[in-house]
Amino acid sequence: MSSMLKLTSGLLAAGLLCACAPASRVILLPEASGKPTAVEVKTVMASQLLSTPYQTASVSKSGALALGTTDPQVVQERYGRLIAQKPAPDEQFLLYFEPGGSQLTAASLEVLPTIVARALARQGGEIIVVAHTDRVGSVSANDALSLHRAKTVRELFVVQGFKPDLVDAAGRGERAPVVATDDEVAEPQNRRAEIIVR
Amino acid sequence: MRATRVFFYTLLLLSSACGAQDQRLGTFKSITGEVNVAQAGTMRTAETGGGLQSVDRVLTGRDASATFMLKDGTVVSVGPNSTLELAKVQFDTTTQDGSLMLNLLQGTIRVVTGWLAKLHPEQVMVNTPTSVVGVRGTDFIVEVP
Numbered sequence: 001m002s003s004m005l006k007l008t009s010g011l012l013a014a015g016l017l018c019a020c021a022p023a024s025r026v027i028l029l030p031e032a033s034g035k036p037t038a039v040e041v042k043t044v045m046a047s048q049l050l051s052t053p054y055q056t057a058s059v060s061k062s063g064a065l066a067l068g069t070t071d072p073q074v075v076q077e078r079y080g081r082l083i084a085q086k087p088a089p090d091e092q093f094l095l096y097f098e099p100g101g102s103q104l105t106a107a108s109l110e111v112l113p114t115i116v117a118r119a120l121a122r123q124g125g126e127i128i129v130v131a132h133t134d135r136v137g138s139v140s141a142n143d144a145l146s147l148h149r150a151k152t153v154r155e156l157f158v159v160q161g162f163k164p165d166l167v168d169a170a171g172r173g174e175r176a177p178v179v180a181t182d183d184e185v186a187e188p189q190n191r192r193a194e195i196i197v198r
Numbered sequence: 199m200r201a202t203r204v205f206f207y208t209l210l211l212l213s214s215a216c217g218a219q220d221q222r223l224g225t226f227k228s229i230t231g232e233v234n235v236a237q238a239g240t241m242r243t244a245e246t247g248g249g250l251q252s253v254d255r256v257l258t259g260r261d262a263s264a265t266f267m268l269k270d271g272t273v274v275s276v277g278p279n280s281t282l283e284l285a286k287v288q289f290d291t292t293t294q295d296g297s298l299m300l301n302l303l304q305g306t307i308r309v310v311t312g313w314l315a316k317l318h319p320e321q322v323m324v325n326t327p328t329s330v331v332g333v334r335g336t337d338f339i340v341e342v343p
Contacts, residue, residue, distance in 0.1 A: 022343070023329075023342070024340065024343075025339075026329070026341075027339040028337075029337040029339065030337070031335060031336060031337060037334070037337065038335045039332065039333055039334055039338050040331070040332035040333075041332075042330045042331075042332065043328060043329045049334070059326070061328060063329070075339070079277065079306065079308065082277050082306060082339065083308065085265040086310065087267065087273060123246050124225050124226055126225055166225065171291075171292055172292055
């Protein structure tokens with residue numbers, strides 16, 4: 001009789017375990033700036049939007065969705081290590097080019113060693129070079145020119161001894177000007193490279 | 199003369215699109231414990247500063263964890279006992295288009311999304327064996343216990 005009871009309670013426990021261990025779980029975390037945020041969780045059976053920080057969605061094996069809420073303390077206990085792993089915020093620098101080519105201004109050249117030092121101070125530190133043009137020339141020619149500028153600057157970091165794999169060069173052409181101009185207008189402030197150290 | 203210049207830059211653009219540097223989709227920022235990366239039958243040990251390529255699988259052991267940053271600034275932290283696949287990840291850094299599809303087969307990840315999710319949220323998703331998480335914000339946890 002007592003073994004029968006044990007068996008029954010064992011089955012009951014197994015059943016409960018199944019019911020409370022979802023096949024997957026999603027937790028929405030708050031935005032740093034308190035801005036609105038959301039994720040949408042979809043299964044074969046249902047779809048739900050999580051739009052309040054610490055809202056959770058539990059998905060069963062069959063695809064049933066159950067919404068719930070958690071709090072910062074529980075998240076810290078369960079996922080503390082994941083939360084702690086966020087890298088330090090990006091650092092940004094601006095470099096300018098002499099008119100008409102990929103030569104940096106003297107003032108910008110002086111900043112390069114600082115940028116390398118900042119990147120080396122980070123674990124797995126990277127330097128991202130994002131170069132831009134003004135609106136003189138066609139969109140495709142400016143894409144190519146901006147990439148040439150980015151690669152020229154990238155090479156300067158490599159020459160300074162920074163690992164090539166960890167310097168990325170991107171050209172964004174004329175599509176992201178600092179100063180909005182009509183097409184075919186020369187604008188020195190738009191001939192720039194944004195450097196992101198991360 | 200102008201045409202020659204355009205041609206030259208076009209060549210540069212093409213050669214860069216095929217260059218090894220552009221195959222790197224992300225970089226490991228921190229590693230704790232035993233973390234491996236599997237790709238087409240080969241396995242390598244993950245290290246800080248090391249790169250991630252398309253269809254790489256990140257595997258973390260017991261008590262292990264890893265954080266990597268993708269090209270668009272997305273930060274993914276992978277918890278212990280996890281298997282995460284970079285299923286369909288590509289970035290065009292010129293136009294800022296691309297796609298970011300991660301498959302979480304097992305374990306836990308925390309994702310803080312970057313410029314792709316801001317500009318093209320419909321291109322960013324995390325799949326688990328039972329669900330698809332679409333991104334409308336930036337910071338969330340997905341767990342497959």
